[in-house]
Each structure stands twice: as C-alpha cells, then as structure tokens.
Amino acid sequence: MTYWPPEAQMALKMTHDISAALLVGGVFFNYFLLRPTLKRIPPPQQAIVATRIGHLFVYLAYGTLALLFISGFLRLYQLGILDLESGFGGFFHSNFFKAHFWETKYARWLLVMIGGWAVAIIDATILTFVTRPILLKRLTLTPRPTPAGMQERRENQVRVAEWLERVVLINVIVTTAALIAGASLVYGGWI
Numbered sequence: 570m571t572y573w574p575p576e577a578q579m580a581l582k583m584t585h586d587i588s589a590a591l592l593v594g595g596v597f598f599n600y601f602l603l604r605p606t607l608k609r610i611p612p613p614q615q616a617i618v619a620t621r622i623g624h625l626f627v628y629l630a631y632g633t634l635a636l637l638f639i640s641g642f643l644r645l646y647q648l649g650i651l652d653l654e655s656g657f658g659g660f661f662h663s664n665f666f667k668a669h670f671w672e673t674k675y676a677r678w679l680l681v682m683i684g685g686w687a688v689a690i691i692d693a694t695i696l697t698f699v700t701r702p703i704l705l706k707r708l709t710l711t712p713r714p715t716p717a718g719m720q721e722r723r724e725n726q727v728r729v730a731e732w733l734e735r736v737v738l739i740n741v742i743v744t745t746a747a748l749i750a751g752a753s754l755v756y757g758g759w760i
C-alpha cells in the first residue's frame with residue numbers, strides 16, 4: 570500500500586464514485602424514463618429529441634468510463650495491488666498478475682467491476698459507430714425516394730432500433746453489476 574494524504578485518497582474515491590453515479594444514473598434514465606417517453610411522441614419530434622440526447626449521452630458515457638478507469642487504476646496502485654514504481658517488469662510482477670490474488674473474493678468482485686466496465690466500453694463503441702450512424706440516416710433527406718426504397722429503409726431502421734434497445738439493456742445490467750461489485754468491495758467483496 571503506498572502512502573497517499575487523506576485528501577488525495579478522498580479525491581480519488583470521489584472521482585470514482587461520482588463517475589459511477591453519473592454513468593449508472595444516465596443509463597437508467599435512458600432506459601427506464603426516456604425510452605418509454607419517446608414512444609409516446611410523434612416520430613419527427615422523437616428523432617430530434619433522441620438525436621440530441623444521444624449526442625450528449627455519448628460525452629457523458631465516454632467521459633465517465635475514462636474517469637472510472639483512471640481512478641480505478643490509481644486506486645489499485647494506491648492499495649499496492651498494482652506496482653507502478655518498479656518499471657515494466659515490476660508492473661507485471663504486481664499482485665494483480667499473481668494466481669493467489671485471484672483466489673480471494675476481493676479479486677472476484679474486482680473482476681466483475683472491471684468486466685462490467687469492459688462490456689460497457691464495447692456497448693458504447695457499438696452505439697457510437699454502428700447503430701447511431703444508421704439511425705441518424707433517418708434524418709438525412711434522399712432527393713427522390715421510391716416507395717420500395719422507403720419501405721426497406723423503414724424496416725431496416727426498426728431492426729436497428731430493436732438492437733439499440735438490447736445494447737442499452739445490456740448496459741443497464743453490466744453497469745449495475747459493476748456498481749454492486751464496487752459497493753461490496755468496500756467490505757472486502759461479497760461472497
């Protein structure tokens with residue numbers, strides 16, 4: 570365990586906790602409040618609201634995921650689980666890479682937290698680079714669309730929107746699991 574002044578430890582914990590609260594709060598808001606509300610408003614307004622909130626949520630998600638990783642990584646260093654002082658070789662000889670560390674319940678819940686974070690990053694990447702660009706095309710005007718073309722596009726949009734919902738639901742599950750894991754780590758892990 571490396572010595573950090575109490576103020577530095579508190580700042581680190583607060584960064585981690587506030588980022589977790591903002592991320593999980595944002596994910597819950599999207600899935601349980603925004604999604605059902607959007608279904609009740611007409612499609613043109615729906616598209617405008619969803620696009621704007623989608624843009625803002627991308628900043629929130631990537632910002633909080635980055636802060637969670639940096640503060641989590643530094644906490645592992647502060648706790649002596651990661652060695653950042655003995656060079657490259659020392660780093661890979663840290664407790665984090667030793668088999669006996671992974672036999673503890675602390676490590677199991679840490680793995681749930683880091684795993685949840687990793688899946689959330691994959692989800693965010695899919696949302697940003699796959700589903701959102703397809704849905705945003707809905708807003709661009711094609712000069713003379715044919716009825717068949719419009720029908721195909723509509724069916725495609727519905728399919729992508731269904732996938733988007735699934736990805737957001739996965740986000741709800743994995744970030745909540747990471748939050749529960751983090752809360753249990755305060756007491757050394759759950760079971």
Ligand code: HEM
Binds near residue numbers: 585586644
């Ligand atoms: C979705 C992502 C994450 C969430 C929701 C989350 C949540 C939490 C929460 C609520 C705590 C308890 C904080 C406290 O002591 O007050 C915590 C602790 C911690 N987290 Fe995370 N975390 C996430 C990602 C990460 C990542 C990516 C890492 C590592 C790279 C990490 C490493 C840690 C460590 C080392 C602790 C301290 C445990 C202790 O004090 O013994 N977390 N996390």
